[in-house]
Amino acid sequence: MQGVLSEALAVAFRLALPPTLTVAGRTDAGVHARGQVAHVDVPSGMWASAASVAMRRLNRVLPADVRVRAISVAPAGFDARFSALWRRYSYRVCDGAVCADPLRRHDTLWHRLPVDPQLMNQAAAACLGTHDFAAFCRRRLGASTVRELQRLDWHRDETGVVVAAVIADAFCHNMVRALVGALLAVGDGRKPASWPAAMLAAAVRDPAVTVAPPHPLCLEQVGYPADEDLKARASLTRRGRSAG
Amino acid sequence: MQGVLSEALAVAFRLALPPTLTVAGRTDAGVHARGQVAHVDVPSGMWASAASVAMRRLNRVLPADVRVRAISVAPAGFDARFSALWRRYSYRVCDGAVCADPLRRHDTLWHRLPVDPQLMNQAAAACLGTHDFAAFCRRRLGASTVRELQRLDWHRDETGVVVAAVIADAFCHNMVRALVGALLAVGDGRKPASWPAAMLAAAVRDPAVTVAPPHPLCLEQVGYPADEDLKARASLTRRGRSAG
Numbered sequence: 001m002q003g004v005l006s007e008a009l010a011v012a013f014r015l016a017l018p019p020t021l022t023v024a025g026r027t028d029a030g031v032h033a034r035g036q037v038a039h040v041d042v043p044s045g046m047w048a049s050a051a052s053v054a055m056r057r058l059n060r061v062l063p064a065d066v067r068v069r070a071i072s073v074a075p076a077g078f079d080a081r082f083s084a085l086w087r088r089y090s091y092r093v094c095d096g097a098v099c100a101d102p103l104r105r106h107d108t109l110w111h112r113l114p115v116d117p118q119l120m121n122q123a124a125a126a127c128l129g130t131h132d133f134a135a136f137c138r139r140r141l142g143a144s145t146v147r148e149l150q151r152l153d154w155h156r157d158e159t160g161v162v163v164a165a166v167i168a169d170a171f172c173h174n175m176v177r178a179l180v181g182a183l184l185a186v187g188d189g190r191k192p193a194s195w196p197a198a199m200l201a202a203a204v205r206d207p208a209v210t211v212a213p214p215h216p217l218c219l220e221q222v223g224y225p226a227d228e229d230l231k232a233r234a235s236l237t238r239r240g241r242s243a244g
Numbered sequence: 245m246q247g248v249l250s251e252a253l254a255v256a257f258r259l260a261l262p263p264t265l266t267v268a269g270r271t272d273a274g275v276h277a278r279g280q281v282a283h284v285d286v287p288s289g290m291w292a293s294a295a296s297v298a299m300r301r302l303n304r305v306l307p308a309d310v311r312v313r314a315i316s317v318a319p320a321g322f323d324a325r326f327s328a329l330w331r332r333y334s335y336r337v338c339d340g341a342v343c344a345d346p347l348r349r350h351d352t353l354w355h356r357l358p359v360d361p362q363l364m365n366q367a368a369a370a371c372l373g374t375h376d377f378a379a380f381c382r383r384r385l386g387a388s389t390v391r392e393l394q395r396l397d398w399h400r401d402e403t404g405v406v407v408a409a410v411i412a413d414a415f416c417h418n419m420v421r422a423l424v425g426a427l428l429a430v431g432d433g434r435k436p437a438s439w440p441a442a443m444l445a446a447a448v449r450d451p452a453v454t455v456a457p458p459h460p461l462c463l464e465q466v467g468y469p470a471d472e473d474l475k476a477r478a479s480l481t482r483r484g485r486s487a488g
Contacts, residue, residue: 032347055341064354067344097299100311103276103351103462110308218347 001033001066002026006040008061012054013046024080024222025087028174030214032107035088035221039080077231078224082238086150086223087171091164091180092216095188099160108161109216115187117154117162123186124152126197127179135199135206136178144240145172152179154187162187170237174211181210245277246270248310250284256301257290268324268466269331272418274458276351279332279465283324321475322468326482330394330467331415335408335424336460339432343404352405353460359431361398361406367430368396370441371423379443379450380422388484389416396423398431406431414481418455425454 006018024037051071058068077083092108094100095115101108130148137145151167164183166176182199185191199206225233250262268281290298295315302312321327336352338344339359345352374392381389395411408427410420426443429435443450469477 034345034347052341059341059344064349065346067341067346069341069344097296097303097311097313100303100313101278102309102311103278105308106350107347 001036002038004063004066005038005068008058008066009040009042012057012061013042015043022080024084025171025219026081027217027219028177028214031217031219032215033219035219037080037084037222039074039078075227075230077227077234079230079234080222082234083224083230084170084222084237085225085233086167086169087219088151088221088223089164089166089171089176090218090220091166091176091212092218093162093164093180093184094160095162096160101159101161104161107216107218109213111184111188113188115162115184116189117156117187119193120154120162120164120183120187123183123193123196124154124179126194127152127200131200132203133172133175133200134203136175136182136209137172137205138174139205140173143172147172147175152183154183176217177212177214178209180212180217184212185210245280245310246282248307249282249312252302252305252310253284253286256298256305257286259287266324268328269415269463270325271461271463272421272458275461275463276459277463279463281324281328281466283318283322319471319474321471321478323474323478324466326478327468327474328414328466328481329469329477330411330413331463332395332465332467333408333410333415333420334462334464335410335420335456336462337406337408337428338404339406340404345403345405348405351460351462353457355428355432357432359406359428360433361400361431363437364398364406364408364427364431367427367437367440368398368423370438371396371444375444376447377416377419377444378447380419380426380453381416381449382418383449384417387416391415391419396427398427420461421456421458422453424456424461428456429454 002021002023006021009015010018019040019042021038021040025033027033055068055071062068093111093115094108095111095113128149130146132146134145139145148169151165154162154164156162164180182196186193186195199209224230246265246267250265253259254262263284263286265282265284269277271277299312299315306312337355337359338352339355339357344354372393374390376390378389383389392413395409398406398408400406408424426440430437430439443453468474
């Protein structure tokens with residue numbers, strides 16, 4: 001997405017080089033990002049036309065699977081990635097014939113066993129808070145796997161699809177998909193509800209965790225502080241990550 | 245869809261030949277059918293197992309873009325096509341950056357101009373009732389183009405997408421898409437609200453009508469009478485169509 005958007009900017013605005021784009025959520029391959037946020041430094045005067053005109057120019061150049069939905073001048077100190085307070089993801093699971101909608105196969109998991117959202121919520125609640133999520137993360141050298149999981153719950157929507165809402169300050173690689181994989185094993189009865197929290201406490205990657213497929217996962221929203229706190233938040237996040 | 249399902253039946257139940265399937269809505273190529281209904285005569289004993297087991301067997305064989313959501317023994321006199329009282333279709337149009345969701349590009353039209361659903365509703369209301377829809381149909385020799393348009397209205401949903409609900413006793417080839425094409429021209433200001441009804445009254449195919457693309461169109465539901473009226477309804481429909 002980052003590369004595609006950067007190329008489109010160069011084409012739409014006739015730049016010599018694709019500008020460097022910073023995105024809020026560097027999602028795993030195959031993950032959707034309906035609520036992605038990005039910032040980019042552009043030559044002054046490039047947005048001389050109204051933002052809506054610039055947006056139409058960009059969308060004409062972009063492939064159908066990427067759409068720019070809003071453009072604005074960033075407030076001072078804004079960094080799409082490091083100023084973010086939280087990211088919210090959704091994960092869609094269809095566990096029976098009733099909710100099987102072929103039109104949503106591109107963003108819905110077809111799970112063979114029926115799942116119980118209440119059991120999954122019970123298991124998920126025990127994982128909330130600030131923890132070392134090493135059990136659910138692909139480890140990268142020198143990077144912290146401590147994250148604050150602020151929300152993780154499931155509900156069956158009006159079409160029968162079981163949808164997760166997951167919020168954390170940030171996510172490490174594979175983290176949402178590994179959590180979802182563990183919770184599905186609880187939801188369909190393969191594992192007890194206490195299992196995900198026990199793994200979390202062990203803080204080592206457990207081969208019993210199946211990383212759920214990427215296509216039902218979507219970055220829905222990114223939260224930022226008030227304008228005057230953007231810069232401070234960015235400095236704080238940068239320090240926290242490198243300290244890891 | 246018809247062919248795919250028929251082949252899947254043969255594979256799942258080890259039949260020598262794919263059985264002949266009758267579907268309620270023979271949709272144009274590229275049109276979705278989330279609410280399709282079909283009937284098929286099968287050797288007695290083929291559904292010896294529970295319907296849910298048969299359904300799982302079928303869904304395992306079917307490609308991801310076709311799903312069987314329910315199976316039951318048809319009441320006497322049932323004909324998926326000729327017993328139907330009405331068909332309901334939906335059509336999804338996104339007319340601005342706000343509602344542009346790349347995840348729905350497979351079933352949503354990206355319309356370059358903003359549309360006014362109220363204007364489209366005004367134009368659509370004038371087309372309701374029993375008419376010769378020749379202006380909006382691809383003509384087939386010896387087939388009637390008289391249909392009863394029972395409902396055609398648009399609303400902007402919670403995501404900003406403009407969605408049509410269209411109900412008729414039956415539709416001829418291209419009919420929904422030609423009506424949608426005419427109404428979009430009204431909605432975005434290219435044509436006056438009186439235009440679709442004027443064309444309808446002329447009852448000849450008008451080259452000014454653009455047939456809207458198929459992918460945002462979906463057969464959502466098929467209505468049938470009470471069991472005791474299924475047979476009578478089927479005879480009535482068969483007579484009506486051949487009389488055309």
